[in-house]
Amino acid sequence: MVAHQITLIPGDGIGPEVADAAARAVDATGVAVEWERVDAGERALLLHGALIPDDVFASLEITRVGLKGPTATPIGGGHASINVALRKKLGLYVNFRPVRMLPGLKTRYDDLPLDLAIFRENTEDLYAGLEHEVVPGVVESLKIITRTASVRIARAAFEYGRREGRKKVVAIHKANIMKLSDGLFIECCREVSAEFAEIAYTEMIVDNACMQLVMRPETFDVLVLPNLYGDIISDLAAGLVGGLGIVPGANIGSGHAIFEAVHGTAPDIAGKGLANPTALMQSAVLMLAHIGEREASARLHNAIYKVYATSDHLTKDVGGTASTNEFTDAVIRRLNPAY
Numbered sequence: 254m255v256a257h258q259i260t261l262i263p264g265d266g267i268g269p270e271v272a273d274a275a276a277r278a279v280d281a282t283g284v285a286v287e288w289e290r291v292d293a294g295e296r297a298l299l300l301h302g303a304l305i306p307d308d309v310f311a312s313l314e315i316t317r318v319g320l321k322g323p324t325a326t327p328i329g330g331g332h333a334s335i336n337v338a339l340r341k342k343l344g345l346y347v348n349f350r351p352v353r354m355l356p357g358l359k360t361r362y363d364d365l366p367l368d369l370a371i372f373r374e375n376t377e378d379l380y381a382g383l384e385h386e387v388v389p390g391v392v393e394s395l396k397i398i399t400r401t402a403s404v405r406i407a408r409a410a411f412e413y414g415r416r417e418g419r420k421k422v423v424a425i426h427k428a429n430i431m432k433l434s435d436g437l438f439i440e441c442c443r444e445v446s447a448e449f450a451e452i453a454y455t456e457m458i459v460d461n462a463c464m465q466l467v468m469r470p471e472t473f474d475v476l477v478l479p480n481l482y483g484d485i486i487s488d489l490a491a492g493l494v495g496g497l498g499i500v501p502g503a504n505i506g507s508g509h510a511i512f513e514a515v516h517g518t519a520p521d522i523a524g525k526g527l528a529n530p531t532a533l534m535q536s537a538v539l540m541l542a543h544i545g546e547r548e549a550s551a552r553l554h555n556a557i558y559k560v561y562a563t564s565d566h567l568t569k570d571v572g573g574t575a576s577t578n579e580f581t582d583a584v585i586r587r588l589n590p591a592y
């Protein structure tokens with residue numbers, strides 16, 4: 254059996270704890286993986302003098318697939334965000350975030366069968382990082398929206414909708430104010446929607462979308478958004494299904510893919526064994542499907558769901574008392590079909 258080579262970037266804060274948990278769960282599926290561990294983030298800056306040392310790109314050039322824990326980007330100063338740099342350099346233009354209710358989990362919305370698919374454009378918008386000081390006391394940040402990137406993300410959302418039999422796609426924007434930039438974004442979504450007659454297409458202004466998501470989240474299906482709104486709405490949506498400890502993500506381009514949770518480094522709980530590894534494990538479920546290991550992907554998905562359904566061994570953020578390792582061990586036990 255030839256092992257899959259996968260780049261593992263543990264990251265900062267709770268990153269190493271959840272990355273270790275997710276890698277352990279993947280190994281326990283029986284899929285042969287050769288992990289290439291590389292450092293990025295604050296840890297890499299300390300150890301190697303760079304936030305993204307060259308070996309990160311060198312490894313991803315070979316493996317083409319990464320599993321990544323969150324990384325800290327110093328606020329302000331001269332450091333560009335690691336995630337933004339990775340996504341731009343590797344052309345990871347789709348950020349896909351499935352937001353689903355887990356069985357048995359108590360949340361404010363647990364009576365609703367929430368199943369949202371968020372498609373966030375991943376390479377431009379205000380995240381282009383084009384900021385400068387015009388004169389002291391005045392700064393300018395450029396919002397870049399291109400036809401190419403907007404069509405690409407819209408197509409990814411609609412193609413997913415078709416593949417998965419989804420009914421609706423909503424494009425979220427602020428084109429009433431940003432008439433040219435968000436105007437171009439929705440124009441592209443509208444054009445792409447015409448090729449997918451079986452999927453209902455609507456548009457919603459981002460502030461209204463926030464309210465609708467809180468009041469009627471079950472009316473949402475597939476969401477397509479420019480980068481900044483996608484970032485914010487992803488956290489809001491995570492809050493609907495139990496928080497940031499739950500929601501996975503995939504950054505996908507034409508040559509590479511990096512799987513990572515929506516959450517950050519959670520410095521408040523780092524190093525305490527309290528982190529919920531579900532989000533990165535669920536990212537690993539997406540990763541296994543991406544590398545063609547569909548059976549193992551389904552088995553890991555089911556094992557996670559079984560642990561939630563029985564409500565035992567859950568971590569503190571979702572109302573339990575288990576540590577990161579205890580939750581991970583419970584998932585691994587349930588990978589055995591006889592369990």
Ligand code: NAI
Pocket residue numbers: 267271322323324325326327336497498499513514515516517518519520521522527528529530532570
């Ligand atoms: P955060 O997501 O790290 O934490 C927000 C809250 O959610 C905290 O109370 C935290 O304890 C909780 N939380 C997050 N993940 C959790 C988990 N797996 N289990 C249990 N509780 C969890 O957001 P924050 O505090 O705004 O950002 C901290 C750092 O993370 C910043 O340096 C930021 O730049 C970075 N960050 C990195 C990301 C990435 O690498 N993908 C994404 C978002 C933020």
